[in-house]
Amino acid sequence: IKHIAVFTSGGDSPGMNAALYAIAKAAEKNSIKLTGIKKGYEGLIDGDFINLEAHQLQKLTQKGGTILKTARSKRFMELEGRKKALKTLKENNIDALIAIGGDGTFRGLLAFSEICDIPVIGIPGTIDNDICGTDFTLGFDSAVNTAIENIDKIRDTAESHNRVFIVEVMGRDSGYIAIYSGLVVGADAILIPESAQDYIQLLNKIKNYESEEAFIVVVSEGDELGAELVATKIKEMNSDVELRITRIGHVQRGGNPTALDRMLGIRFGVAAVEALIQSKKNVMVGIVKNQLHFTPFEEVIKQHQINNELKQLLVLFEK
Numbered sequence: 001i002k003h004i005a006v007f008t009s010g011g012d013s014p015g016m017n018a019a020l021y022a023i024a025k026a027a028e029k030n031s032i033k034l035t036g037i038k039k040g041y042e043g044l045i046d047g048d049f050i051n052l053e054a055h056q057l058q059k060l061t062q063k064g065g066t067i068l069k070t071a072r073s074k075r076f077m078e079l080e081g082r083k084k085a086l087k088t089l090k091e092n093n094i095d096a097l098i099a100i101g102g103d104g105t106f107r108g109l110l111a112f113s114e115i116c117d118i119p120v121i122g123i124p125g126t127i128d129n130d131i132c133g134t135d136f137t138l139g140f141d142s143a144v145n146t147a148i149e150n151i152d153k154i155r156d157t158a159e160s161h162n163r164v165f166i167v168e169v170m171g172r173d174s175g176y177i178a179i180y181s182g183l184v185v186g187a188d189a190i191l192i193p194e195s196a197q198d199y200i201q202l203l204n205k206i207k208n209y210e211s212e213e214a215f216i217v218v219v220s221e222g223d224e225l226g227a228e229l230v231a232t233k234i235k236e237m238n239s240d241v242e243l244r245i246t247r248i249g250h251v252q253r254g255g256n257p258t259a260l261d262r263m264l265g266i267r268f269g270v271a272a273v274e275a276l277i278q279s280k281k282n283v284m285v286g287i288v289k290n291q292l293h294f295t296p297f298e299e300v301i302k303q304h305q306i307n308n309e310l311k312q313l314l315v316l317f318e319k
């Protein structure tokens with residue numbers, strides 16, 4: 001391997017810059033040229049490239065977002081776009097590719113693998129933690145920490161007014177951010193897309209709620225009902241409650257990555273370069289039981305599950 005190109009794609013997530021730094025460091029150590037591709041698959045198609053060196057990236061591990069910028073590309077969904085991307089790689093003598101992104105990115109990589117003879121390694125970068133083949137995705141821990149910082153603040157005002165708050169967190173179709181943040185802030189109810197039972201428990205609880213304290217509901221944005229409908233149902237069940245809705249939103253995507261995410265970025269980045277040197281291709285690097293783990297792209301995009309232990313915790317804490 002003489003020349004690696006790297007891009008970030010889909011929603012940005014804290015820790016992506018740390019991964020870029022690690023990739024640059026490992027490339028430098030192995031005398032491999034490193035090219036950064038701007039704006040994900042869009043830049044791959046158009047040849048929007050920059051030179052990347054470790055010393056430029058060293059101080060950026062603390063920064064959220066991605067210095068390469070990112071995008072969700074419609075053109076790459078078409079075969080025409082993917083062919084153009086491959087041509088661009090070849091014209092620039094790039095002989096290996098690293099992609100950092102979430103499930104949309106991996107769907108793109110799987111489609112690309114049908115025509116691409118250049119080895120590709122993926123890094124799971126998304127706040128949603130919804131990727132198979134890794135215990136944690138890059139950015140999840142930071143997003144959860146941002147969510148809990150915000151919910152803790154909401155609790156202050158909720159307790160002062162004895163209000164019910166419905167707090168919506170991100171995660172797309174995954175309830176991971178809701179479970180982690182809801183449990184550690186001591187939420188009274190946590191609603192996730194993976195469970196229908198949680199809603200019934202919430203209604204049972206709210207029936208007996210006597211407006212003498214705060215009541216915090218954390219709801220995942222992908223939950224079937226959604227914050228508005230949950231609010232309506234709560235009001236129907238107990239018309240005495242004073243209720244407010246807060247959507248934490250994109251704040252969860254930004255901010256300085258936590259130590260855990262910086263470290264995850266560093267481990268993923270170095271492992272991706274080493275995997276290419278060891279002739280691995282079309283796999284994602286993940287961490288399972290604290291060990292590096294490689295998963296083929298077709299496995300990565302399978303339906304991600306919440307493990308049973310976490311589901312049991314929800315049942316226990318929501319009673």
Ligand code: F6P
Nearest residue numbers: 011102126127128170171172253
């Ligand atoms: O996939 C990351 C994520 O932040 C999801 O949690 C959320 O549903 C989505 O991206 C928001 O996307 P956009 O930034 O395009 O609005």
